[in-house]
Every structure is written in C-alpha cells, then in structure tokens.
Amino acid sequence: MVLEHSRYQDPRTWKMTPAMLRARRPFFKKNLVGLGALLLVTGGIYVYTYRFLNRDNDFADVPIPPIDAKELEQLKKEYEQRKKDVRKD
Numbered sequence: 001m002v003l004e005h006s007r008y009q010d011p012r013t014w015k016m017t018p019a020m021l022r023a024r025r026p027f028f029k030k031n032l033v034g035l036g037a038l039l040l041v042t043g044g045i046y047v048y049t050y051r052f053l054n055r056d057n058d059f060a061d062v063p064i065p066p067i068d069a070k071e072l073e074q075l076k077k078e079y080e081q082r083k084k085d086v087r088k089d
Contacts, residue, residue: 005011008020016024
C-alpha cells in the first residue's frame with residue numbers, strides 16, 4: 001500500500017520523528033549547497049537564453065524606404081478603417 005506506516009514518521013501526524021531529523025542533519029548543508037548550485041546553473045542558462053533571444057538585430061541591415069506624406073495619410077486611413085471594422089465584429 002502507498003501510505004504504509006514508516007518508523008521514521010509519526011503515524012498520526014505524518015511528521016518526521018526526532019530520529020529521522022537527527023539522521024538527516026549531517027546532509028542538510030550539502031543539500032543546500034547542491035540546491036544553490038542547481039539554481040545557479042538553471043538561472044544562468046535562463047538568463048543567457050533570454051539575452052540571446054532578445055537581440056534585435058534581425059533586420060538592422062535592411063534599408064527602410066522613404067515614404068511621402070500622401071501615402072502615409074492613406075495608410076493611416078486604412079488602419080483606422082480596419083480598427084473600426086474589428087470593433088463592429
């Protein structure tokens with residue numbers, strides 16, 4: 001059975017007994033150091049990946065053609081019309 005009684009746990013509260021706490025005490029500091037190392041490695045990989053993916057140089061070499069004022073006004077009107085059409089739906 002999954003929840004069998006263990007001699008290292010109190011059968012009523014399922015808390016660790018003093019014997020179990022004494023047995024685990026020598027490993028506590030080493031476990032914390034290991035946890036810290038794992039968190040640092042994981043955090044380092046996350047930060048490295050985040051910085052690598054946020055480089056925004058994909059289209060830096062593509063020249064942007066100039067646009068005249070009439071064409072810009074026409075594009076703004078089309079954009080506003082699309083916004084209005086989306087709101088109606």
